[in-house]
Amino acid sequence: MKTEADRLDTGPGTPASLAVTARASDIAARAVAIRARDLTAGYGDRPVLYNVSLEVRAGEMLAIVGPNGAGKSTLLKILGGALTPWSGTVEVEGRPLGDYDRRALARRLAMVAQENLVAFRFTVLEIVLMGRAPHLGAFHFETRHDLEIAHAALDRFDLLGLARRPIQELSGGERKRVFLARALAQAPHVALLDEPTAFLDLKHIAEIFARFRELRIERAMAVVATLHDLNAAALHADRVLLMKDGAVAGYGTPEAVFTAGNLRAVYETEVHVGRNPATGAISVLPGALVR
């Protein structure tokens, strides 16, 4: 199957960054999927997040980037309702997070954590079907409809051949795709992904971004992902939120935020900012040989 990345590399026509720009006005007209205002939060009495605000519209992808310990995962936890902020608000589709009961929220918002550990030997299909739980009545078994949704989710992440395998037998990359497929089976309007491509090889990184691009277009799914890889963020995200020490250091299009000055200040190292000749997207490289 031809992937998005193949098409971008070899196909004629619009470079990706132009395609994103062309869609920008379209996205501006869409409803806000998730919005955070002035989030301040921490663990115990140790603050780790200061006055963070963001807004993601339906179909848009926001990448949260920054050095280790910048507060990216904490921010994602707050957006998903797993952590309550000290102050500030989160709204999902215009309603405060606290107004939703857990199941109603789970039908709108799916989260994939950085680590995906399972205590017992569930099969891949069983894990993906767990994504249907917020849609099922109390004692109901999964219907054919749920199985079809799980099947489509497995198919999209190229997992149909692994459906019967216990999750423990899978590689780290396969397991990550299982949890992405589970999130997809939830049929969410907003997907929150914590380092979705960590430890994956180039091919699978490209495929995962391609799949979420499809979902953003087909279903107007909003995607918020924390990413270490600035080049991936520049290529795939509509907007980026650059964080340092729990505060926002830049928020906007990759072109506006990923400047050599911004990145040098945040990462405390020399960077070279250029353009990827194949995709036209911003590319970030080390700017000096550190000895």
Added chain:
Amino acid sequence: MSAPAPVHAAAAAKLALADFAAAHLTRARMALTLIALGLLLLVIAIVAAAFGSVHIDLIRALTDRSSADHAILFGARIPRVLMGAIVGAVLAAVGAALQALVRNPLAEGGILGISGGGAFGAIVALVVFSRIGGSDVAIPVCAFAAALLSTLAVYRLAQVDGRLEPFTLLLVGVIFNAFWGAAIMLVNSIVNFYFTHSIIFWLMGSFEAPTYREVAMVTVLGAAGFAILLAHARDMNLLSLGDDEAAELGVEVDAVRRTIFVATSVMIGAAVSVSGIISFVGLIVPHIIRTAIGADHRMLIPASILGGAAFTVAADLIARTAIAPSELPVGAITALCGGPFFIYVLRREGRKSLAL
């Protein structure tokens, strides 16, 4: 736009959807398994009622109400088989539920020291209330209260930086077990010699001479517990992914955890107050069922109920007949099987499952 070609998708859909039945729990598989386990339990129960340290003539026992055979069958064997079945069902179901809650296949009421706490509560109630009366109500109530306290203490103490560490959990359980054992021996050494037999009975675990009244008490509390656990079976599946993940899939994690802790403590308290500490049933039975049929708790809980009953009735049959006319405590039989089994699970499955 990069959607797969429709022909390919349709072919894959037909093939894979048909294959799916083997990869997840279906109603048909659940019904077949439960019927098979139910039949197994029935056969074992009939054998256990027919055999014992004394030979009885079943025909005479069923037809002649004045015969000694009748008295043995209905006065001793049947209440004992019923008690073994309900206590075994309770222990196995509680084991499966606790394993889901702490995400650890080695968790179990006996291993975690919860049964030990219950036994201590029961013994204190026995000693205190034997003079002032009401001990038949006080014993299960105190067993439940002490079991719940043990559960909460073990759960709290096993948390390191807000995370439940699997090996810390087992170590805390071991310590609790030793602590309750010592506390029970302490009570034993300061009270009247008259209580010693009961105290040893609770420490070893036995189904010696149960009354129908006791059977009814455990059955009522056990059945209420089963209903609560079955109602939360899907939540237990989601909890296997982690607390945050379960919450993100719509589970009210704290409420579910409280409910299951209270339910399992009532169940353990009821079981311990009539039969003492019977360890490892809650480890062995859910593990075998998980390996044979799968991890889905909607199946695991009811299958553990039936399997736990069958296993325990069989263990008690061995306890009664192995060195007839005297008998072994059934707790010794389950511990003799369970100890090596625990090591086996720790080494084989544990490494994979506990590599949290």
